[in-house]
Amino acid sequence: MSFRLSQHRAADGTRRVIAARGGEAHFVRGVDGVRALAMAAIERGVGIAETVEALGLDEAVDLAAEQAAGRLLAPIDHPDAAHLILTGTGLTHLGSAEGRDKMHRDAAAAAHQTDSMRMFLEGVEGGKPAPGDVGQQPEWFYKGNGTHLIGPDAPLAMPAFAQDGGEEPELAGIYLIGPDGTPHRLGLCLANEFSDHVTERHNYLWLAHSKLRQAALGPELLVGTPPEDVRGTSRIRREGAVLWEKPFLSGEANMSHSLANLEHHHFKYPLFRIPGDIHVHFFGTATLSFSDGVRTQEGDVFEIEAAPFTLPLRNPLVRSAPEPVAVGQL
Incomplete structure (x- = not known):
């Protein structure tokens, strides 16, 4: 099943990843970016979906509201x-x-x-x-x-x-x-x-x-x-x-x-x-x-x-x- 990932930056600069299926979206535990999430998936030898499941989800988030507030970034970047x-x-x-x-x-x-x-x-x-x-x-x-x-x-x-x-x-x-x-x-x-x-x-x-x-x-x-x-x-x-x-x-x-x-x-x-x-x-x-x-x-x-x-x-x-x-x- 397909799902969607977004990168979020809070007002204090803290970055998190959001995983969404259908109309539900939640923060993913333990990663601050999609690149880090993907690197973890490669290291584990599994897909991104399995990695998200293994890390677990935190509180729900309203994606449309976060976009309106300007807190959604491009969904991929690199530190360099x-x-x-x-x-x-x-x-x-x-x-x-x-x-x-x-x-x-x-x-x-x-x-x-x-x-x-x-x-x-x-x-x-x-x-x-x-x-x-x-x-x-x-x-x-x-x-x-x-x-x-x-x-x-x-x-x-x-x-x-x-x-x-x-x-x-x-x-x-x-x-x-x-x-x-x-x-x-x-x-x-x-x-x-x-x-x-x-x-x-x-x-x-x-x-x-x-x-x-x-x-x-x-x-x-x-x-x-x-x-x-x-x-x-x-x-x-x-x-x-x-x-x-x-x-x-x-x-x-x-x-x-x-x-x-x-x-x-x-x-x-x-x-x-x-x-x-x-x-x-x-x-x-x-x-x-x-x-x-x-x-x-x-x-x-x-x-x-x-x-x-x-x-x-x-x-x-x-x-x-x-x-x-x-x-x-x-």
Whole structure:
């Protein structure tokens, strides 16, 4: 049975883990973070659910009230932000090539099949191999480290030089690398991968620049067998009113790649199997307000919700102050 984990920080700074099933949620005894809980599970050679049961539960907690009070954090972090790695894959969802092609259509003749469309079609054909086989590798990008990760209700900051700050509603896989170098999937989170689509549209080779941005995770880590079909809603509020709203789909039933294939092509690199590291890997989306002509502005609030998650991911958009960059000569 699936359950949900959250990280809580009290007013005095004390951190605890919350485990929730259905409408009931309780603090977990003896751990101050999800990473510590997962490390304990690996050491015991059992799953996270068994570890929570062994540790035991304390008092009940109202998750919605704790989120409203600003006491829920991103459901994963690392004491050394350099050892939390943000990466992702694109063109992984059925229909996702449509939005990307809208962005790039002006750069190519109408009869020309773009690199994006070719990669998408290759994924449709070979992204879900039989168990034990290796499928087509997806588009892949690096997004940053733990300094780029924020939690629910925190501001999403686009750099002063950014041309756009656009939402990307999706699922993210959370992984901990065990002592022997084995990647362990802890679960899935709601995520706003957040990109600069104007920069990307100018030249697809600027995709890397468009992705070096913050990203937000919803307050709940869904632990257990991943749902095949996830249906949610992405919206943007401006001055309290809904500016844009659209359903989005995720889960393997709505993807051109299997999670196992995406995981293989990420963790096949030894660099990504360093014991103790945390990986947050964004699985992609087919739904962008940018593709519908929306131009976000400071003060807009991104809101993403989807069952079986019970809490929304909300983040206001802000722009960072300019930061002068000077390179010294030694």
